[in-house]
Amino acid sequence: MRKPYVQRQRADWWLRNPAYRRYMLREATALPLLFYTLLLMSGLYQFTRGEAAFLGWLELLRNPWLLALHGVALAAALFHAVTWIALVPKILVIDTDRLRVSPTVVKRLHQVGAVVCNVGLLLLVLLLVGGGR
Template identity: 65%
Template structure:
């Protein structure tokens, strides 16, 4: 009996279609965000070693590598946030007999929350750190 014919998918399947390229870009945001999380872990580790070690970590933050990582990670985080919240109305559907909320509203509320979340974090961190942690 002849083997069934299986059409092999080329590894570059996602290159030709713009929608597939956007999908791959969205998934690729995980790479700089993973690298950034590792940087965060090293910061916690250096802090646990004492003031001198942590100060060295703070100095390292200004190295070209770390600045580049921050720029790329920020772009990735923004793209992640945007694409992630686009998907929220597809997962969170409020559609009962008593209550119906439009997907657009659910998305907008999440976008507002994300904006407040990030801006709020920066403001809180600024207030906390600038006052010497009091």
């Protein structure tokens, strides 16, 4: 007699294995990054309303809650960057007869590129906005 027992996935499946928890944490980086993007949008909106409104938005950024959002978003962005670039060489395969780049090199190039771009952007903002001090 056959009577297979069908195992149904529980809604809390991801809590029961460290690999799944790490996956969910990776996916969860989207939440603070979405709120951060909305904050950027609000800055753009205030800019369209004129100088006073934009300066008000600048002052609003000192709000402790928004600073906390920045903190969480920074952690999320860093975790995202590390996990994202770790997966790039698995997807971006450069292996043709004319050009072959090893996965390790693909990963290193992305890591170096990400550090250069992130630090470069930060320095640019420091120079352009804080430069007059």
